[in-house]
Amino acid sequence: MEKLLEVKNLEVSFQTYGGEVQAVRGVSFHLNKGETLAIVGESGSGKSVTSQTIMRLIPTPPGKIKSGQIIFNGEDLVKKTDKEMEQIRGKEIGMIFQDPMTSLNPTMKVGHQIMEVLIKHQKMSKSAAKERAIELLRLVGIPMPEKRVNQYPHEFSGGMRQRAMIAVALASNPKLLIADEPTTALDVTIQAQILELMKDLQKKTGTSIIFITHDLGVVANVADRVAVMYAGKIVEMGTVDEIFYDPRHPYTWGLLASMPSLDSDDQTELAAIPGSPPDLTNPPKGDAFAPRNPYAMKIDFEMEPPMFKVSDTHYAATWLLHPDAPKVEPPEAVKKRLRKLSSNYEKPVVVKESE
Amino acid sequence: MLRYISKRLLYILMTLFLIVTVTFFLMRAAPGGPFSSEKQVPPEIEKNLNEFYGLDRPWYNQYFDYLVSIAKWDFGPSFKYKGQTVNDLINEGFPVSFFLGMESLLLAISIGVLLGIIAALNHNKWQDYTAMVLAVLGISVPSFIMASILQYFLAIKLGLFPVARWESLQHTVLPALALAATPMAFIARLTRSSMLEVLSNDYIRTAKAKGLSRGQITVKHAVRNALLPVVTYLGPLSAQILTGSFVIEKIFGIPGLGSHFVTSISNRDYTTIMGVTVFYSILLLVAVLLVDIAYGFIDPRIKLAGGKKGE
Numbered sequence: 001m002e003k004l005l006e007v008k009n010l011e012v013s014f015q016t017y018g019g020e021v022q023a024v025r026g027v028s029f030h031l032n033k034g035e036t037l038a039i040v041g042e043s044g045s046g047k048s049v050t051s052q053t054i055m056r057l058i059p060t061p062p063g064k065i066k067s068g069q070i071i072f073n074g075e076d077l078v079k080k081t082d083k084e085m086e087q088i089r090g091k092e093i094g095m096i097f098q099d100p101m102t103s104l105n106p107t108m109k110v111g112h113q114i115m116e117v118l119i120k121h122q123k124m125s126k127s128a129a130k131e132r133a134i135e136l137l138r139l140v141g142i143p144m145p146e147k148r149v150n151q152y153p154h155e156f157s158g159g160m161r162q163r164a165m166i167a168v169a170l171a172s173n174p175k176l177l178i179a180d181e182p183t184t185a186l187d188v189t190i191q192a193q194i195l196e197l198m199k200d201l202q203k204k205t206g207t208s209i210i211f212i213t214h215d216l217g218v219v220a221n222v223a224d225r226v227a228v229m230y231a232g233k234i235v236e237m238g239t240v241d242e243i244f245y246d247p248r249h250p251y252t253w254g255l256l257a258s259m260p261s262l263d264s265d266d267q268t269e270l271a272a273i274p275g276s277p278p279d280l281t282n283p284p285k286g287d288a289f290a291p292r293n294p295y296a297m298k299i300d301f302e303m304e305p306p307m308f309k310v311s312d313t314h315y316a317a318t319w320l321l322h323p324d325a326p327k328v329e330p331p332e333a334v335k336k337r338l339r340k341l342s343s344n345y346e347k348p349v350v351v352k353e354s355e
Numbered sequence: 356m357l358r359y360i361s362k363r364l365l366y367i368l369m370t371l372f373l374i375v376t377v378t379f380f381l382m383r384a385a386p387g388g389p390f391s392s393e394k395q396v397p398p399e400i401e402k403n404l405n406e407f408y409g410l411d412r413p414w415y416n417q418y419f420d421y422l423v424s425i426a427k428w429d430f431g432p433s434f435k436y437k438g439q440t441v442n443d444l445i446n447e448g449f450p451v452s453f454f455l456g457m458e459s460l461l462l463a464i465s466i467g468v469l470l471g472i473i474a475a476l477n478h479n480k481w482q483d484y485t486a487m488v489l490a491v492l493g494i495s496v497p498s499f500i501m502a503s504i505l506q507y508f509l510a511i512k513l514g515l516f517p518v519a520r521w522e523s524l525q526h527t528v529l530p531a532l533a534l535a536a537t538p539m540a541f542i543a544r545l546t547r548s549s550m551l552e553v554l555s556n557d558y559i560r561t562a563k564a565k566g567l568s569r570g571q572i573t574v575k576h577a578v579r580n581a582l583l584p585v586v587t588y589l590g591p592l593s594a595q596i597l598t599g600s601f602v603i604e605k606i607f608g609i610p611g612l613g614s615h616f617v618t619s620i621s622n623r624d625y626t627t628i629m630g631v632t633v634f635y636s637i638l639l640l641v642a643v644l645l646v647d648i649a650y651g652f653i654d655p656r657i658k659l660a661g662g663k664k665g666e
Contacts, residue, residue, distance in 0.1 A: 055564060083568075090566030097564075102557040105576050107654055116575070117565050152655040168565065 003071075004175060004208050005031040005054070010068035012046075012053050015061060019281040023049040025232035026068075031176070036202065036209040038219040040255070041229035044277050047212045050229070051178045054210075055095055056085045073175065091121040094169030098181040100161035104153040110164050111137075111149030117171040136167040141197055159190035163197065170201060177202075178210045183218060195221055216259050220244060225313065228252050231278050231288035238314035245339040247330070248308075248316035248348075250295045257333040271331060287319070295320060295328050307351040311343040321348040363647070367640045374636045375425060375629070379418055382628055389434035389623045408434065421629070430630035435622045441630035448612035449634075451521060452599030455611060458527055459535035460596055467539040468585065471546025475581075476573065478551060486543060493540025502533040502606045519608045530607040534600055538592050542585055550581040583653060590646035594639035598631075
C-alpha cells in the first residue's frame with residue numbers, strides 16, 4: 001500500500017488569555033491511497049484541529065504548529081508558505097464541513113461556488129466550468145442540476161447543501177478528502193444518503209478520505225481504519241474490525257458501551273463515561289483518561305502509557321497491555337462483541353519512540 | 356417587483372399626507388407669524404398682507420387649498436423672499452446642495468468602506484488602530500471645526516484650494532470634505548465591525564479551503580455580505596446630505612438649500628417651511644425605498660413582498 005499522507009508527532013496549541021491550550025499533543029498516523037480513515041473522539045479531543053491543521057486552516061495566531069511533520073505526497077505541508085498552500089487546498093485536498101447551513105456563501109449562486117474551484121485550479125473558462133458544475137451536481141445526486149446551478153443556498157435543503165458542499169470539495173478531483181463531521185447536522189435518513197454518496201464517489205474517484213466523527217455507528221459504515229482520539233492524542237488505532245471486535249483501550253470500551261445497538265432491549269441502560277474531558281491548558285500528568293477510567297491503576301496517574309502494538313495494524317496506548325498489568329474484563333456490552341482475531345500477536349509489543 | 360414598487364409608492368403618498376398635515380398644524384400652533392418682527396407693522400398693512408397671502412381665511416380653507424396646490428407641485432410664494440416662490444428657492448438651492456452632497460457621499464462611501472475593510476483585514480494591528488482613531492476623530496469633531504481646520508490649513512496656509520464661495524470644482528473640494536468627515540467615519544466603523552463578523556463565518560473558511568487567496572476571499576465572499584448594514588445607513592444619510600447642511604453652507608458661503616431649513620423656521624416663513632419639509636420627506640422616503648430595493652439585489656434571501664415569490 002502506498003502512503004498518501006503521513007502525520008508525524010504533530011503538536012498544535014492555541015494561545016488564549018487563559019494560557020496555552022495544547023489541542024493536539026503528539027499525533028501520528030498515516031493514510032494509504034484510496035483508504036478511509038475515521039478519526040473518532042468527543043468534542044475537544046482535537047480531531048477537528050488535527051484535520052484543519054493538515055489543510056493549514058487553523059488561524060495563526062492564536063494557533064501554532066509547535067512541532068511535527070505532515071507529509072503529503074512526499075512534501076511536508078508544515079513548511080509550506082500560504083501561497084504554496086493555496087495550490088494544495090481545494091486542488092489536492094478537499095474539505096467538507098460540519099454545518100452545511102453556514103458553510104456555503106448565502107449571497108452567491110451554488111453553481112458559482114463550485115465554478116470558483118474549477119476556474120482557480122483547473123484554469124477552466126467560465127462556460128466550461130459551468131458545464132462541469134452541472135455535471136458535478138448531477139454526480140452528487142441533485143435533481144435538475146441545470147436549474148439548481150443558478151440557485152442560491154437558501155433554496156436548497158440541508159441534505160442538498162451538503163451534497164453541494166461535496167461537489168465543491170470534489171470539483172478538482174482531490175487526492176484527499178477531509179470530511180469534518182459531514183453528517184452531524186443532518187437527520188438520520190439524510191445521513192445515510194450522504195454516507196452512501198461518499199462511499200459511492202470514493203469508488204468512482206479513488207480518493208482517500210479522512211472522516212472525522214463522534215458517531216461510531218457512522219464509522220462502522222464507512223471506514224477502513226479507525227483512530228480514537230482523546231485529549232489531543234490518539235489512544236487507539238486499528239482496522240474497523242480490530243476496534244469494534246477487539247478493542248483494547250478503556251476509552252474505546254467506554255465509547256462502544258455507550259453506543260445503542262439493535263439487540264439492546266428496553267431494560268439495558270446505556271452506559272456513559274463519567275466525568276468530562278481534561279482541561280488542555282494544563283494537561284494532567286500521566287494518562288489523561290485516568291481520572292475517568294474505572295480500570296485506572298496507580299501508574300496511570302504517574303506516567304503516560306506507551307503505544308503497544310497488538311497486531312500489524314492495531315495500536316493502543318494503555319498500561320493494561322503491559323505484561324505486569326492485572327487481567328481485567330471489559331464492560332458487558334463490549335464483551336458481547338469480542339472476537340478472536342487471528343492477526344493479533346502472541347503478546348502486545350511496546351512501540352519504541354523512534355518508530 | 357413592479358407591484359412591490361407601486362405598493363410602496365402608495366405608502367409614500369400616505370406618509371407624505373401625514374407629514375404635510377402634522378407640519379401644517381404644528382407650524383400654526385407655534386406662536387408668532389410671518390409678519391411679526393421687531394419692527395412694528397401698522398395693523399392696516401398687516402391686514403392687507405394677511406389678506407394677500409390668504410392667512411385671514413379659516414384654517415380648514417387654508418389647509419385644503421394647500422393640499423391642492425401641493426398636489427400640483429406648487430409650494431406657493433415665500434413670505435420672506437419677496438417675489439420668489441418656494442419652488443424657485445428649491446430649484447435654485449437644490450442643484451447646488453445636490454452636487455455638493457453627491458461629492459461628499461461618494462467620498463464618504465469610497466474612503467469609509469476602504470478604511471473599514473483595511474481595518475478589519477488587519478484586525479488589532481496598527482492599520483486597524485490608525486483607521487479607528489481617524490474614525491473616532493471624524494465622528495467627534497463637529498463639522499464647523501472640521502471646516503475651519505480645512506480652511507486654515509489647506510486654503511490659507513497651503514493655498515491648495517479657495518477658502519470659500521461656490522464657483523468652480525476647486526471650490527467644492529473643501530466643503531465636500533468637511534461634510535463627508537462624519538459619515539465617512541461612521542461608514543468606516545460600520546464596515547469594519549460588519550466585515551469582522553462576516554470574516555468569522557463558516558463560508559469564509561470554506562472559501563479558504565477551496566484555495567482562494569486572501570484578496571479573492573475578501574472581494575468575492577466577504578465585502579458583499581458585509582455591505583448590508585452600510586446600505587441601510589445610506590438611505591437616511593443620503594437624504595440628509597443631499598438637502599444640504601446649514602453649517603457648511605454658511606461657512607463656505609454656498610447658495611444651497613440647507614440654510615432654508617433653519618432660517619425659514621425662525622422667520623415663520625410658513626410656505627418655505629412646508630416646502631422644504633415636504634421636499635426633504637420625499638427625498639428620504641425615496642432613498643429608503645431605493646435601499647430596500649438594493650437589499651434584494653445584495654442579498655438574495657431577502658425577497659421583496661409582492662414580488663414574484665413573495666405571494
